[in-house]
């Protein structure tokens with residue numbers, strides 16, 4: 001299977017790098033600065049599961065000669081529109097598009113551009129970031145990639161994708177309920193992103209603060225209520241496990257959005273918080289904590305735009 005990974009940042013570089021290191025036929029679509037860096041230094045992964053350095057196959061926009069069998073999308077949500085134009089020549093009639101972004105808005109955007117039939121569901125769970133030298137640093141042990149047909153069907157193309165994904169060194173899993181899992185992931189990300197960005201701290205720091213546990217619990221309750229009202233009730237076991245993660249003592253876990261905010265980078269506030277807030281409002285659900293988080297993130301975004 002010829003795989004195109006769009007973006008070679010934290011998630012694309014990690015999962016695509018592991019696939020390539022295991023001998024899968026992986027090409028990365030990158031922009032010119034990243035292409036130069038990767039050509040000079042290789043694609044470097046620093047990870048508790050073992051470091052790796054490889055020479056990646058690269059393409060840049062305008063140099064895609066033929067469609068790929070699968071296109072794995074790992075750009076930030078705010079880069080998606082431009083990326084779509086860049087990777088469109090890689091999408092042929094039989095290409096399967098596998099998104100790994102947080103939130104759900106990208107699913108509508110991709111379906112509108114390529115047709116819902118081209119798209120499967122996908123999500124990844126990892127804490128990873130690029131270090132100043134451009135190496136991909138895995139910050140914690142978990143590294144899951146989950147995918148499946150959106151209607152849960154068992155198809156030849158999803159089995160083919162599964163065969164590529166398993167056995168390469170991360171936890172790959174074919175799901176028959178990927179759509180629900182993506183909504184659950186959104187619950188996780190909206191809550192983790194909301195609380196870490198608002199409180200300016202990692203999970204353990206918030207937990208240790210006076211009122212921190214109550215705040216996290218209230219935020220989680222609000223997000224669960226909003227998503228449930230939208231018809232995507234998260235599983236009881238999922239919520240219980242998430243609560244344990246979000247209230248863990250001394251945990252260094254933080255959302256990628258929080259890391260971006262601390263570093264003064266653009267953030268996915270609109271897709272991770274704003275979109276959920278808007279959907280909840282449409283459904284008539286009150287979400288004051290989400291609204292507070294979104295307002296705070298908009299202040300940050302506006303300041304960033306003003307200083308750009």
Ligand SMILES: NC(=O)C1=CN([C@@H]2O[C@H](COP(=O)(O)OP(=O)(O)OC[C@H]3O[C@@H](n4cnc5c(N)ncnc54)[C@H](OP(=O)(O)O)[C@@H]3O)[C@@H](O)[C@H]2O)C=CC1
Pocket residue numbers: 006007008009010011012029030031032033034074075076077079082083084086100101102124125126127128129130256268
């Ligand atoms: N980091 C994490 O721990 C996790 C992130 N996620 C989600 O995964 C998604 C990706 O995040 P992450 O990997 O962290 O983001 P990064 O910013 O680390 O990587 C995104 C990469 O996409 C590249 N890119 C952007 N536009 C294009 C384009 N048109 N063509 C080619 N490459 C492009 C950027 O390259 P350039 O160098 O040119 O800017 C960048 O390297 C987000 O939705 C995030 O929320 C999910 C789970 C965990």
Ligand SMILES: CC(C)(CO)C(=O)C(=O)O
Pocket residue numbers: 102124125126127188189192254255256257
């Ligand atoms: C919630 C988490 C850590 C799980 O992968 C994530 O998706 C992110 O920080 O972007």
